[in-house]
Amino acid sequence: MFSDAFGTDSFLLLTALLLFSGVFVAKFSSRWGIPALILFILVGMLFGSDGLGIVYFSDAGTAQTIGIFALVIILFEGGLHTKWDTVRAVAVPSLSLATFGVLLTSLMVGLASYLLFDFTLLESLLFGAIVGSTDAAAVFAALKERNIKAKMGATLEAESGTNDPMAVFLTLSLIELITTEGTSVWFLIPTFFLQMGLGIIIGIILGKIASFSINRIKLDSSALYPLLSVAFALATYGVTAFVGGSGFLGVYVAALVIGNSELTYRYSIFQFNEGFAWMAQILMFVILGLLVFPGELFSAPIMLNGLLLSIVLIVIARPIAVFLSLIKMNYSVKEKLFISWAGLRGAVPIVLATFPIVEGLENSQALFNLVFFVVLTSALVQGSTISLVAKKMKLVGPKKDVPHHSIELISMGNAKAEMIQYQTNQESAVVGQKLRDVSFPNRANISAIIRDNEVITPYGETEIHAGDFLYILVEDKHKEDLKKTLEKRVKRSKAKNKEKGAYF
Template sequence: MLFESFGTDSFLLITALLFFSGILVARFSSRWGIPSLVLFILVGMLVGSDGLGLIYFDDARTAQIIGVFSLVIILFEGGLHTKWSTVRSVAGPSLSLATLGVLITSCIVGFAAYFIMDIKLIEGLLFGAIVGSTDAAAVFAALKERNIKAKMGATLEAESGTNDPMAVFLTLSLIELIVMEDSIILMMIPTFFLQMGLGLILGIAFGKLASYSINHIKLDSSALYPIFSVAFALITYSVTSFIGGSGFLAVYVAALVIGNSELTYRYSIFQFNEGFAWMAQILMFIILGLLVFPGQLFTKEIMLNGFLLSAILIFLARPVAVFISTIKMKYSLKEKTFLSWAGLRGAVPIVLATFPIVEGLDNSQTLFNIVFFVVLTSTLVQGSTISYAAKLLDLVGPKKDIPHHSIELISMGKASAEMIQYQTNRESAVVGKKLRDVSFPNRANISAIIRNNQVVTPYGETEIKEGDFLYILVEAKYKEQLKKILEQKTSHEKGS
C-alpha cells in the first residue's frame, strides 16, 4: 500500500515535495528541451524503491484508478480549450486516424512484438493494442504554446482525444480472448460501435446540460462554478462507462460543447481546469513512475526489445497508419510526415498496460516494462523534436499569444453582469478606432486594456490597437450585441 510505512505528517510532507518537484521540472522542461511528462516519470522512479527508496509502490490497480481519473481531467481541460470551428474542419481525418489508424498501428506493432519478443501472437497483438493510440496528455502538453499550424494542432488534438475508445476496445477484447479462449472477436465489433455511439451522444447531452446549468444556476460563490464543471466531467465519464459507452470520448465531446458555449465565469472555469489538469498530470506520471522498477526496466533484454519496437512504431507503423488513414483527405506530403512524427505515446498506453497485470496474465510484467520503455522513447525522441520538425517541414504557425493576466469581478452572477475578455487582431474592425468612435452598447464599460502586458487606462481618445486585450463589463442582456460589434471584420476582410 502506498505510504503505508508513513504517518500522516510524513505522508503530507512527501506529497508536497513530490508536487514541488513536479512543478520545478515543468518549469525547466522547455528550457532543457525535454517533455515535462518524462521528467514527472523520472521523479517517480527516483523516489521509488529502486531509486532513493523513499516509497515502495507496486499496486497496479491503484495506479490504474489514479490514471483513469487523471486522464478524465486532462481530456476535459483539453476539450475546453479546443475551438469547434477548427476541429470541424479536421473531424474526418481525426476520426479516421483514431479508428483505422489505431487498428493499423496495433496490427503492425503486434506482429513485430510476436516475432521480436518470442511470445504468443495474441500477446503480441495485445502489446500492439496497448501502444496503438496516441496520448491526449502527451499531445496537449507537447502542443501547448508551441507554434504549430492550426490544422496540424487540431488534427493531433482531436485524434488523441477520440482514439482512446479504439485502444481500450482492442485491449479489453484481446484480454478477454486470452482469458476466455472460446470468445469470438467478431462478436465484439458491435460493442465498439455501441461504445462510440453512446460516448458521442452522451457527451453532447452532458455538455449541453452542463452549459445550461452553469449559466442558470445561482451559486453563493464564484469559486464553486469551476468545481461544478469538474463534477460534470466526472459524472459524464462514470455514467457513460456504466451503461457501456466510451467514457473518455464522452468527456472530450462534452468539454468541446462546454468550451464552445457562452459561459458565466468562463475565465475562472478555464483557469481552474488548467491548473487542475497540471496537477493531474504531475500526480499521474509520478505514480506511473513509482509503479515501474528501474532494475527490471533497464535490463539488456527489455532495452533491446524496447528500442526495436519503438523504432518500428515510430518509423514504420505510425507513418503507414497516417498515410493510409488520410488517403484523399487533402493533406500534403509534409503534413502527413509531420502527423507521422507527432504521434506521441504517453499515459494511456501505460495505464492500459496495467490491465493485463490486474488480470494476472502471463508475461504481463514484461509487457508493462516494454510498454513503459516505448513510451519513454517516444516522448523523448518525438516530443522533444516536435517544434524542430514543424520548422523543418514549414508547418510553423503564428506565435500563440496567451494572456497571463486577469481581471476578476466579485458576484457577477448576482449582478447579472459579465466581464468580457476580447483580443483584437488585424481583421478586427475596431482596430485603429478611438473608443469614443466605437458604438458600444450603453450598458458596456471598458474597464481596462492590456497592451504588451501593460495596463492602459481607457478613455474616449484611447486608440484600439492590434493585439490589445479589451476587458469590458456588460450587462448579460447586452452581451450578444457587444459580441457582434467586437467580431465585425474590416471591409477588406468582408470582401475577400
C-alpha cells in the same frame, strides 16, 4: 496505499515534495527542451525503491485508478479549450486517425513484436493495442504554447482526444480473448460501435445539461461553479461507462459542448480546470514513475527490444497508418509526415499496460516494461523535436499570444454581468481607431487594455493597436450584441482569426 507505509504527517510531506518537484520540473521542461511528462516520470523513479528508496509502490490497480481519474480531468480540460469551429474542419481526418489509424498501428506493431520476440500472437497484438493510440496528455502539453499551424494542431488534438476509445476497446477485447475461451472476435465488433455511439450521445446530452445547470443554478459561492463542472466530467465518465459506452469519449464530447457554450463564470471554470489538469498530470506521471522499477526497465533485453519496437512504431507503423488514414484528404506529404512524427505516446499506453497486470496475464510485467520504455522513447525523441520538425517542414504558424497579466477575469453572477476578453489582430476593424470612435452596444465598456504585458487605463483618446487584449464589461443581456458587433467588425478575416478572436 502510500499511507500504509507512512504516518499521516509523513504522507502529507511526501505529497508536498512530489508536487513541488512536479511544479518546478514543469517550469524548466520547456527551457531544457524535454517534455514535462518525462521529467515527472523521472521524479517518480527518483523517489521510488530503485532510486532514493523513499517510496515502495507496486500496486498496479491503484495506479490504474489514479491514471483513469487523471485522464478524465486532462481530457475534460483539453476539450474545454478546443474551439468547435477549428475541430469541425478536421473532424473527418481526425476520426479516421483515431479509429482506422489506431487499428492499423496496433496491427503492425503487434505483428512486428510477434515476429521479433517470444510472445504469443494474442500477447503481441495486445502489446500493439496498448501502444496504438496517441496520448491526449502528452499531445495537449506538447502543443499548448508551440506555434504549430492551426490545422496541424487541431488535427492532432482532436485525434488524441478521440482515439482512446479504440485503444481501450482493443486492449480489453484482446485481454478477454486471452482469458476467456470461446470469445468471438465478430461479437466484439458491434460492441465497439455501441461504445462509440453511447459515448457521443451521452457526452452531448450531459454536456448540454452541464451548460444549462452552470448558467441557471445560483450557488452561494462562485468557487463552486468550477467544482460543478468537474462533477459533470466525472459523472459523464461514470454514467457512460456504466451503460457500456466509452467514458473517455463521453468526457471529451461533453467538454467540447460545455467549452463552446455561453457560460457564466467561464474563466473561473477554465482556470480552475487548467490548474487541476496540471495537478492530475503531475500526480499521474509521478505515480507511474513510482510503479516502474528502473533496474528492470533499463535492463539490456528490455532496452534492446523496446528500442526495436520504438523504431517500428515511430518510423514504420505510425507513418503508414497516417498516410493510409488520410488518403484523398486535404493534407500534403509534409503535413502527413509531421502528423506521423507528432503522434506522441504517453500516459494512456502506460495506464492500459496495467490492465494485463491486474488481470494476472502471463508475461504482463514484461509487456508493462516494454510499453514503458516505448513511451519514454516516443516522448523523449518525438516530444522534444516537434518544434524543430515543424520549422524544418515550414508548418509553423503565427506566434501564440498568451496573456501573462494578472487581471482577474470574472463573471458577476448576481449583477448579471461579465468581463469579456478580446484580442485584436492586424485584420481587426477596430485597430487604429480611438475608443471614442468605436460603437459598442449600450452597457458595454472597455475597462482595461493590456499591451505588451502592461496595463493601460482606457479613455476616449486611446488608440487600439493590433495585439491588444481588450477587457470589456458587459451585462449578460447585451453580451450577444457585443459578440455580433465584434464578429461583424472582423468579418473579412474570419477564416484567419477564429482562434485569435474573442473568448466568449
